[in-house]
Amino acid sequence: MNATRQPNPESHFRVHASHFAGPFQITIKSYSPSFSQGWHEHDRGSIDLVLAGGGTGMYGGREIVSPGGQVEYFASGVRHNFRCGPRGIRTAHIAFPGWVHREAGVDPDLIASALPHAGAIGPAVCVLEEVLSTHSPDLLLLESLAMRILEDLAGPVRRSAGRSRWIEEVREILEEEPELATSLADIAAVVGRHPSHVSREFRASFGMSVGEFGRRVRLSRSAIALASGRVRSIAQVAIEHGFCDQAHYANAFRRHVGCTPNEFMRRVGRMPDSVSA
Template sequence: MPRIFGHGQFLGQHEQRWQAPGFSVARLVPTVPEHGVEEHTHAEGHFVLVLRGSYVSSARGAPALAREPLLVYNPPGTVHRDRFRDLQGGVFVTVAVQVATLREYADAIALPDHACVLEGLAQRVARRLAAAGGEAGTADALTIESLCAELLDATATYGRTLAYRQAPAWLWRARERIHDDCGSQLGLADIAAAAGVHPVHLTRAFRRHFGGTPGDYLRRCRLAKAAGLLRARSHQGLAAVADACGYADQAHFSHAFKRAFGLSPARYREALRPPAQVCQIQDRHRRPA
C-alpha cells in the first residue's frame, strides 16, 4: 500500500511557502536520497517544477533523466516514485491544488487524467508563479491565485492539443455530432452508431483524447450555446433558451448555468445589457402604476 501524502506534503525542506484560496505553493530543496524514495501518492492534484537538478519521473513524456527546467502535473491519486537523482543543488517548486478546487474548475476545463510533462505556455506560467512567490513572499493572494488558475488552463490546453493531434477521424465525427446536436436528447448509442464504433470504445477513446466523457462535452456545449443565446437574443424567454439547449426544464437549466458561470441566466443576461438600457429598465420599475 503506497504512502498517501496530505495537503502540501512533499519530500523536501521548505524554503518558502505562499498561499491562495484553493492552492498551496512552495519552494523546496530535496532531502530524501534516490534510494530512500518509495512509491507514494498524493490526495491532491499537484505540479512539480524542477528549477535545478536531475530528476527521474514516470510521467508521460518524461525522459529517462530530466534536466531543469521540467514541469510535471500529477492528478490526485497518481502512484509514482518521482525523485532527484542527486540532492546536491536540487531546487523545486510545488503547486498543490485542493480536490474541491479541481471540482470547481472541472466545468470550465478538462485536465489530463494521467501524469504528464508539460511544456510551452504551462511551463512559462509555472516559472512566472515561482518568480512571483520568490520575491520575498510579497506577491498578493490574488496574483498567486490568478497564476495558479492560468496554470490549470494552460495544462488543459496543452493536454488537449496533444490529444487532438492523435484523435482518429471517427472520433472527430462523434465530437462534431455532439456539438451540432447538443440541443437534442442524444444517447450514447446514437453517437457511437454515427461514428461506427461500440459505445464502450467511444467512451474510452473520448476520455483518452479529449479529457472527459461524451456527456462532459455535451454539458459544455449546452452551456456555451445557452450563453450565446442569452447574449444574442436578449428578449427570448429563459424557458425557450432551456428548451433550445436540451435542458429538461428551466429550473434544471438555471441550476446548471449558475454552477458553471457563478450567475443565474437572468443575472448573466442583465450583466450583458448596456448601462443605459439597465437604467431605463430600473426607472420603469420605480414608476408608480
C-alpha cells in the first residue's frame, strides 16, 4: 500500500541548520504545535535528539512518545504518524540511507527505539554543538559522531542472539522499574538467579555491569527532565534520579554526556521552543 499523500507542511516547519557529512544529513529543525502528519514512511533511517517540546505517534504498530532530552532511532520504510505536543518539537535530526545502519550492525528488524542509556546523548549533543557553533562545521567530526551513535545502538543488538529471557527481564527492570533495582541481590531474586550469575551474564550481554547500565538509564532520564524546562534546581533532579547530591550527579553527567547539566540545558535551549505557524 502506498503512503498517504501529505499536505505541504512548510508553514509549520523550520530548518535552523543543515549539513551533509559523508552519508549523513544532519539537520536542526522544528515544527509548530499545530503540526501533525498522517500515515507515511521515509526511505532513510534517522537518529533524533529531541531538544525541546515533544510529541506522540504510532510507529510500526507501536506507540511512540518523544520527550525533550531523549535520543531515538527510527528505521527506514516503516509506516508511521506523528502529532506535535503543545510546545511543538525541535530536534537534531541525523538521516542516513539504509546501507549505513546495516553496515554498522543495527538489526534491520529494530523498528523504533529510544536509546536506553546516556551513551548516545554525549555524541548527539556534540553534533548539536558543532552544527550551531560555526558556519563551517568539521564534517569528518560530524560523520564520526553520527556513526558512533549507530555503533552504540548496534552493540547490544549484536550480542542479543541467543540472549536468555531472564537477561531481558533484568534490562526491563533497570529501564522500566528502577525502584526494584535497589541491589543486585534484589534483581537476582526477581529473575530467580544467583547475583554472581546475573552480574556475569549481564556484562557479557551488554558490555557493562548492571550498576553501570542502571546509572546510564538514570542519567538519560535526568537529561529528559533537564530538557523539559520545568526544573526547579539541579539538586532536585539529582535526588529524584537516585544521586546522593548535586556534585555527585554533575560529575557522573559530565563523565557520560560530555558536559555538565547546566551546559546541557543551555545547549538544548539555544533556540525558541516552537515555530510560529
